[in-house]
Amino acid sequence: DAKTTQPNSMESNEEEPVHLPCNHSTISGTDYIHWYRQLPSQGPEYVIHGLTSNVNNRMASLAIAEDRKSSTLILHRATLRDAAVYYCILRSGGSYIPTFGRGTSLIVHP
Amino acid sequence: GAGVSQTPSNKVTEKGKYVELRCDPISGHTALYWYRQSLGQGPEFLIYFQGTGAADDSGLPNDRFFAVRPEGSVSTLKIQRTERGDSAVYLCASSYSSGDYNEQFFGPGTRLTVL
Numbered sequence: 509d510a511k512t513t514q515p516n517s518m519e520s521n522e523e524e525p526v527h528l529p530c531n532h533s534t535i536s537g538t539d540y541i542h543w544y545r546q547l548p549s550q551g552p553e554y555v556i557h558g559l560t561s562n563v564n565n566r567m568a569s570l571a572i573a574e575d576r577k578s579s580t581l582i583l584h585r586a587t588l589r590d591a592a593v594y595y596c597i598l599r600s601g602g603s604y605i606p607t608f609g610r611g612t613s614l615i616v617h618p
Numbered sequence: 619g620a621g622v623s624q625t626p627s628n629k630v631t632e633k634g635k636y637v638e639l640r641c642d643p644i645s646g647h648t649a650l651y652w653y654r655q656s657l658g659q660g661p662e663f664l665i666y667f668q669g670t671g672a673a674d675d676s677g678l679p680n681d682r683f684f685a686v687r688p689e690g691s692v693s694t695l696k697i698q699r700t701e702r703g704d705s706a707v708y709l710c711a712s713s714y715s716s717g718d719y720n721e722q723f724f725g726p727g728t729r730l731t732v733l
Contacts, residue, residue, distance in 0.1 A: 542721075544722075549726075550724075550726055550727075551622075551709050551711070551724030551725050551726055551727050552661065552709075552711075552722075552724050553723075553724065554721035554722065554723070557721070593660075595660055605651075605663045605666060605674065605677075606663075606722070607663070608653075608660030608661045608662070609660050610658070610659060610660055611660055
């Protein structure tokens with residue numbers, strides 16, 4: 509899987525939007541962009557994924573740059589429960605093993 | 619429905635001992651994965667099963683580690699002659715199949731401490 513780069517940590521206030529960036533300049537045409545998050549003392553949980561078009565679900569939105577070399581996970585209104593480590597992962601076509609980096613630790617202030 | 623469960627939640631053992639960690643995947647999920655997570659790091663892939671067979675065990679660090687899934691459901695990760703460096707959280711995940719669009723559902727993990 510191609511490599512991703514994320515900031516080590518970010519901070520937000522409750523009820524404000526959060527934009528979590530991810531760079532993946534070596535992405536290939538068949539790579540899907542996946543986001544997982546890991547709450548304290550829990551296993552990771554799936555958040556969202558996309559290939560080329562922006563995606564929305566009940567948890568978040570995923571904005572993918574036109575050249576696909578970067579993406580942004582958007583939490584529209586952060587809550588204290590969103591405090592977690594967020595992982596941006598590329599999974600190439602047919603690949604079954606996501607490679608997790610260190611992710612971005614999101615701190616949400618009340 | 620029930621998610622992925624792992625037992626025990628915590629395991630403390632002494633150096634040199636043998637341990638078994640169990641994973642119960644979501645019913646109907648054919649793919650099962652084991653990961654190891656050290657403090658401050660992301661999960662690190664160990665082994666992947668598709669059905670009963672280990673499709674990829676390239677992440678197992680050495681031959682002290684072994685995993686089975688005899689009936690294509692429950693899996694057991696076995697560690698022989700444990701070392702202090704084996705201390706970590708061991709995570710299990712399952713997915714409906716192994717395609718790249720299939721999300722993985724993770725269990726809460728087993729925290730292994732080797733004294």
